[in-house]
Amino acid sequence: MGIDQLDGRIIVLLAREPRVGVLEMSRRLGVARGTVQARLDRLTSNGVIRGFGPDVDPAALGYPVTAFATLQIRQGQGPDVRAHLASVPEVLELHTTTGTGDMLCRLVARSNADLQRVIDRVVGFDGIVRASTAIVMENPVPLRIIPLVEQAAEERART
Amino acid sequence: MGIDQLDGRIIVLLAREPRVGVLEMSRRLGVARGTVQARLDRLTSNGVIRGFGPDVDPAALGYPVTAFATLQIRQGQGPDVRAHLASVPEVLELHTTTGTGDMLCRLVARSNADLQRVIDRVVGFDGIVRASTAIVMENPVPLRIIPLVEQAAEERART
């Protein structure tokens, strides 16, 4: 487990310029093409790189409102609630957290008014006891991984 | 704004098999290659597709613990707190939410014990009044976009 410096540089380069090919990467990194290919194969089969899925902006799709909802679940209703939430397209993400029956989910909606509809659909399910919602106003740090990758590569280097 | 059915099929196909090229996509979708290229160009310049960055799994990097922290910020300290949090690699994401001075951030750590170190670093900053943390136990719905894309394409189709 873990990545070395070359792995780190590959991931960072890939994150900054996803369009570069293997050959171009090998040129930029100063290593052989086969090396980059082997590293990439290893990183993907390792599970370090899950995939290269397109990063879609919900706002551009017509869903500019994001919110986080904390749900309190009745004991034993977890599986049902999960299935219910998974069936709602506006639920982008769902986590179960510490504490009895607590879940945290990320929602999107077409507008603040539409958010009410989404929340009603989300909480309108037997097994959800209580819900509290926080609407996102700004996103100063969008989901990122580069700093963590660099730190992981650095720490490995000191070994 | 918005996407039509072909756009939706392109995004979904791309999300399921990110490695396919433009030519292969055109074959699978039954349209001309130039069409797929034009749509992709439009989707990326539209901002619907932000990029194709590698999807890195923090757990495989050695950070298997995820948590969400809600922070209460002292009035006027917002910008400073943002800069501080942005400088912490373990902060993967930061949102400001409704309510006075509230922020929500996603953290990762090497272990539960390490999480304490991360939290100390995060909250050890003037301007953060209070923090409450929820540790993620399970992730029944990982970050997803396909259902929303399909819904957006469907709704557009009915126009």
Next chain:
DNA sequence: GTATTGCTGAACACCTTGCCCAGCGAATGC
């Protein structure tokens, strides 16, 4: 000392990409 592992540099055929073009149907504007 020997085997193993990982990187290098090169070669090969194959295929995709990026770009161009003319034609055509449908929607739009006059």
Next chain:
DNA sequence: GCATTCGCTGGGCAAGGTGTTCAGCAATAC
């Protein structure tokens, strides 16, 4: 009604990348 514009089609072209394999070599492990 008629002309224009727009998007999709299907084709062609040169250029370059990909997937794969190979031998050589250095560092490491046994």
